[in-house]
Amino acid sequence: MKFSSSGYLIKEGLKNIWNHRMMSLASIIVLVSCLIITGAAMLLSANVSSLISSIGDDNQINVYLDYEMSDIDAIKLGSQIKKLPNVDECEFYSKDDAIKEYKNKLGNLYESMQGDDNPLGNAYKVQLKDLSEYKQTIEQIKKINGVVSVSDRGDIARTLTKLNYFVTIVGFWVVIILGVVTLFIISNTIKMTMYSRRFEISIMKSVGATNTFVRIPFIIEAMTIGLIAGLLSSIILISIYNPVRETASNVISFIGKSTIPLEELWGFILLGFSGAGILIGALGGFISITKYLRKEGGEILGW
């Protein structure tokens, strides 16, 4: 193929999209849906991984004390915790400080939850020295009289690990199945274009056009459809990412801190999705036009 033909071939590819605009639009819509589902699965998996690693890195546990315990008993209990060999720091966290953290979320209810009406108990924020002795230290703390519960984030980590495994497996199959679906959709769109242009292809073949020359406009058409779908789906994902993240943070407070901020992701989403769209388009277009040329496309119609 000569370089001088590239402008003509690109123009032909783009013209194909316009000439079959309804079919192209339908393909773009289905592709966008597939890419959004795939992208959402990938983003969920990435965020769950990030959560797990942040929990793993966090060596702080909360020790909740008996609600009825007096302040003096609480101080004594604190000194018992401090004596444990794996405890680095032990900071008292009063129920008044605790309720203050929920001031914004509680709104009008906050005022009615002061003093004796405060439903929360006193607690200690305990910093551990060695995470490998995490479990043993928690067991030792639990045995101290007056300790109601310990925030064992290891359980959350284990649950999240299971969730991550599930999301990864499901995500993998979602990517594979939707990848095949998108390939099928793009291939079908190109097949339609080829069918409507089979007469032109036949004339091209009769005057000596090479298969590469015949293929290129169809591949460009498929790549452009893929690119448009990739751009649209990434824009949609980028615009819904933060609202979804904030909603999740409102439901589970620690999520907000540990998820991946949009600033770190948008470039990857935009480039990744556009690239994936172009790649799937090129592959789908190439498969269908090659199959067509191998079968009936090499013949001169009706001769």
Place this chain on the structure above:
Amino acid sequence: MIHLKNVSKIYSNGTEALKNISLDIEQGEFVFIVGASGAGKSTFLKLLIHEEKANFGKIKVNGYDLMKIRNRKIPYLRRTMGIVFQDFRLIDKMNVYDNIAFAMRAIGSPEKAIKKRVQYVIDMVGLKGKEKCRPNELSGGEQQRVSLARALVNNPEMIIADEPTGNIDPKMSFEIMKKLVEINKRGTTVIIVTHEHELVKEFGGRIIMINGGEIERDEKLPTKYHPADITDSEPSYSE
């Protein structure tokens, strides 16, 4: 230019379309292939452009050995010939200029060369002023002239015309045939498949009659028609 030796073609359904055919066509010949329907004329043309492959024998066309040719070389074989179809095969949505230019674009010619060459062949086939017309705005004869111009535009060594006058009136048929003679006088080999015996008698040249897949007759008739001397020079691709 064309060399066939003991060529046979049997289709997968068992039809023996050509039986042990041998012939040579030299550069610059004006040849009519005649015969009844199903005689094997179309199969003969299909073998020449490698639309079909012979089962036995040897075929050489414009330097290509068609029994050994690789698939990727077929486009280059076809660039050495121009095909004129009975049903014109013009693209409805393209005007005359684009229909002709399409053949050059399909082989990757630069736009500058296309402009020059297309205008030249439009003038040559007598369609000046009709460049912007769509095929449905033209008469059958004019459409066939567009088809002829498209076949000529890549400057082929050989023109293969399959029933070129089959869909047009007698007056236009004569005009098309005159054009083909003109083209032949420029040195291009012209092979015409037809069943119109009147045209064959009128224009003469080499007549190959195929019947039942075999060459029944191969003779040369005197040419009665002599086109006016062609004085205009043909632009080359490099211009």
